[in-house]
Amino acid sequence: MTGVALGEFALIDRYFRDRGAQRADVRLGVGDDGALLRLPPGEDLVAVSDTLVDGVHFPSGSDPRSVGHRALAVNLSDIAAMGGTPRWALLSLTLPSVDEAWLEAFAAGFGDLALGHGVALVGGDTTRGPLTIGVQVLGSVPAGQGLRRSGARAGDALFVSGTPGDAAAGLASLMGRSEGTDHRTGTDAPTDAAAFEARFLFPTPRVALGQALLPLASACIDVSDGLVGDLGKLAAASGCAAVLDVDALPSKAPRHCVLHGGDDYELLFTVPPARVAAVAALPGVTRIGEIRAGEGVSLREAGRETAAASAAGPAGPAGYDHFAR
Amino acid sequence: MTGVALGEFALIDRYFRDRGAQRADVRLGVGDDGALLRLPPGEDLVAVSDTLVDGVHFPSGSDPRSVGHRALAVNLSDIAAMGGTPRWALLSLTLPSVDEAWLEAFAAGFGDLALGHGVALVGGDTTRGPLTIGVQVLGSVPAGQGLRRSGARAGDALFVSGTPGDAAAGLASLMGRSEGTDHRTGTDAPTDAAAFEARFLFPTPRVALGQALLPLASACIDVSDGLVGDLGKLAAASGCAAVLDVDALPSKAPRHCVLHGGDDYELLFTVPPARVAAVAALPGVTRIGEIRAGEGVSLREAGRETAAASAAGPAGPAGYDHFAR
Numbered sequence: 001m002t003g004v005a006l007g008e009f010a011l012i013d014r015y016f017r018d019r020g021a022q023r024a025d026v027r028l029g030v031g032d033d034g035a036l037l038r039l040p041p042g043e044d045l046v047a048v049s050d051t052l053v054d055g056v057h058f059p060s061g062s063d064p065r066s067v068g069h070r071a072l073a074v075n076l077s078d079i080a081a082m083g084g085t086p087r088w089a090l091l092s093l094t095l096p097s098v099d100e101a102w103l104e105a106f107a108a109g110f111g112d113l114a115l116g117h118g119v120a121l122v123g124g125d126t127t128r129g130p131l132t133i134g135v136q137v138l139g140s141v142p143a144g145q146g147l148r149r150s151g152a153r154a155g156d157a158l159f160v161s162g163t164p165g166d167a168a169a170g171l172a173s174l175m176g177r178s179e180g181t182d183h184r185t186g187t188d189a190p191t192d193a194a195a196f197e198a199r200f201l202f203p204t205p206r207v208a209l210g211q212a213l214l215p216l217a218s219a220c221i222d223v224s225d226g227l228v229g230d231l232g233k234l235a236a237a238s239g240c241a242a243v244l245d246v247d248a249l250p251s252k253a254p255r256h257c258v259l260h261g262g263d264d265y266e267l268l269f270t271v272p273p274a275r276v277a278a279v280a281a282l283p284g285v286t287r288i289g290e291i292r293a294g295e296g297v298s299l300r301e302a303g304r305e306t307a308a309a310s311a312a313g314p315a316g317p318a319g320y321d322h323f324a325r
Numbered sequence: 326m327t328g329v330a331l332g333e334f335a336l337i338d339r340y341f342r343d344r345g346a347q348r349a350d351v352r353l354g355v356g357d358d359g360a361l362l363r364l365p366p367g368e369d370l371v372a373v374s375d376t377l378v379d380g381v382h383f384p385s386g387s388d389p390r391s392v393g394h395r396a397l398a399v400n401l402s403d404i405a406a407m408g409g410t411p412r413w414a415l416l417s418l419t420l421p422s423v424d425e426a427w428l429e430a431f432a433a434g435f436g437d438l439a440l441g442h443g444v445a446l447v448g449g450d451t452t453r454g455p456l457t458i459g460v461q462v463l464g465s466v467p468a469g470q471g472l473r474r475s476g477a478r479a480g481d482a483l484f485v486s487g488t489p490g491d492a493a494a495g496l497a498s499l500m501g502r503s504e505g506t507d508h509r510t511g512t513d514a515p516t517d518a519a520a521f522e523a524r525f526l527f528p529t530p531r532v533a534l535g536q537a538l539l540p541l542a543s544a545c546i547d548v549s550d551g552l553v554g555d556l557g558k559l560a561a562a563s564g565c566a567a568v569l570d571v572d573a574l575p576s577k578a579p580r581h582c583v584l585h586g587g588d589d590y591e592l593l594f595t596v597p598p599a600r601v602a603a604v605a606a607l608p609g610v611t612r613i614g615e616i617r618a619g620e621g622v623s624l625r626e627a628g629r630e631t632a633a634a635s636a637a638g639p640a641g642p643a644g645y646d647h648f649a650r
Contacts (some may be wrong), residue, residue, distance in 0.1 A: 006353040025566075027369055027469070027471070028471065028473060031474075031562070032406060032407070032473055032474050032562075033373065033402075033404075033406040033407055033474070033545075033546060033547055034369070034371050034373035034403045034406070034407050034409070034476075035370075035372045035373075036369045036370070036371060036466070036471040037369060037370040037372060038369055038370070039370055040366050041366065042361055044362060045360075045363070045364055045463070046353055046359050046360070046361060046362075047359055047413065047415060047447065047448060047461075047463060048358065048359035048415050048448065049415040049416075049449065049450065049459070049461060050362075050417070050450055051417040051419060051450060051457075051459060052450055052454050053419055053453070053455075053457075054454075055450070055454075056452055056453055056454050065425060077357045077358075078358040079358075081358040081359070082357070082358055082359050082361065084359070086370065090372060090374040090461065092372075092374050092375070092459050093375040094376060094378055094457060117521040122372065123372060123373065123374050124374065125374065125375055125376060127376055127378050127381055127382070128377075128378070128381055129378035129380075129381050129455065129457065130378075130455040130457070131378075132378075132455070132457050133461075134374070134376060134457075134459035135376060135418050136372075136415065136461045138343060138372060138463075139371070141361070143363070144351070144352070146349045148353060148357055149358070150357075166331070176577035220358075221358060222358055235541060235608050237356070237357070260392065260402045264610065288458055288562040292531065295533070297603065297620065310525075319347050
């Protein structure tokens with residue numbers, strides 16, 4: 001606790017005033033009852049909201065710089081999954097006490113990522129209570145063009161960015177658990193623990209990729225709850241089935257991290273045949289399967305197909321479905 | 326706990342799908358990574374965010390219908406203070422467990438108020454943790470016309486809606502505390518406890534009044550943290566002093582509830598002399614003071630003026646300043 005009593009506005013003002021971007025489309029920012037913002041003509045508003053709870057979404061005692069980064073990153077990832085351009089963020093911070101060092105580091109993690117994406121912090125409140133970080137990000141997308149989960153059609157190719165599975169392996173490493181063997185080599189626990197941990201602590205929202213996909217992808221979702229589970233959601237929203245080529249998955253993390261691990265914030269998206277060549281030329285994306293008629297998710301390994309656990313069923317051991325366990 | 330494991334989307338879908346308004350400007354609502362929304366041309370976006378924590382903003386064990394109502398009402402009140410029209414809400418619900426009866430009542434309280442104001446629920450997430458309700462409301466206001474705290478000028482009249490002080494008296498009654506005597510009559514604890522309690526449990530956001538004030542008021546704030554404290558914020562933002570006519574205050578609640586009680590969600594606003602007659606003709610508003618050159622808040626009682634505790638100082642016993650106590 002600081003010796004100075006800090007009011008709600010004073011706290012935001014003190015730690016966040018010089019963080020994030022300055023934007024001309026902010027007519028009125030932090031410090032009034034709300035923010036006044038100017039959306040570009042011809043664009044739809046994109047609104048996302050995600051909350052991190054201490055001990056649920058990150059281990060208690062986590063590096064506050066990582067907590068600040070992740071609280072914004074998970075929301076930027078939702079904007080990315082719709083092909084949007086993030087513009088403004090609001091922060092609702094519930095804190096058990098005012099710890100200046102914690103707040104400085106949290107604000108740096110949040111603010112550096114905001115600055116990197118040109119996002120202005122335009123509102124916020126602080127309250128006393130168990131550590132909970134609520135973030136909303138507002139952005140825009142050309143009218144009528146926002147990517148959805150529901151646009152996949154039979155025959156579309158399935159792609160993913162990055163290496164989903166790494167973050168769950170990193171979390172396991174941070175928690176001191178072994179998560180088993182490399183899903184491809186059968187060898188022991190990964191040697192790249194530090195790299196995996198960094199993927200959990202400082203995930204990269206794929207904002208530029210999402211924007212590049214606007215004219216290319218038929219459907220898109222971000223991988224927050226696990227590859228199989230999120231693919232199931234995309235397939236169900238699209239009224240289709242999906243086949244996942246397990247051998248094509250790019251992560252070296254243990255198998256169940258790759259299939260069911262959350263927290264990667266990569267983009268999982270579908271592409272009509274005519275546009276597959278254009279997408280395959282993008283950096284950092286891998287073709288990992290296809291969309292078919294039917295329903296559910298199948299795994300294809302060594303030429304054989306098996307049904308994966310349905311998205312409506314319980315999540316895997318590393319998958320996040322907070323009320324299912 | 327329900328026997329059914331509910332995922333994040335399933336929970337929102339089950340309890341909130343048929344709540345609130347349906348709006349044509351919602352291009353994509355709950356169930357994707359984010360919402361796609363269409364703002365009217367020529368309007369600025371108004372964005373507000375407020376969080377309620379169990380045991381901090383409402384007594385533990387409160388009627389869940391009241392909790393749902395208040396979680397939305399405090400945000401609608403922020404929109405009202407800017408003269409905005411609320412359009413869309415997002416809900417971030419952190420719950421210790423899935424209690425179906427609680428969720429039904431919460432959703433009814435939230436949804437009925439949303440419906441009454443034409444607000445659509447367009448996004449949300451649920452996580453497991455200590456009971457915390459984060460709400461964001463998005464709305465609009467004609468471009469460049471949003472009300473601010475900073476527009477008051479010396480010579481403006483000061484008005485308030487409703488009867489601030491009642492909610493704090495109601496909360497005290499609910500908590501079984503005596504809050505002393507009527508500030509005007511010196512008589513014992515109020516006889517209208519039930520009416521006071523209703524003002525705490527089901528406050529009325531003054532959305533229509535805020536819109537009516539757009540061409541009339543020079544500055545506006547909602548009374549969430551106490552009349553003296555919020556007046557101090559308005560005066561400080563405007564670079565002025567304010568005088569509060571204590572004898573003119575319309576509430577029958579105990580004195581310190583009236584001066585320092587929070588949770589009323591009434592509008593406190595200033596009006597240039599030429600528009601005072603038009604404002605005085607509005608229903609439910611009372612002239613309670615004036616704006617002067619200088620700084621700080623003074624109380625005028627029986628013809629004498631005294632300085633009130635500064636807004637930067639500690640809040641009164643019923644005032645909310647979560648990190649100051």
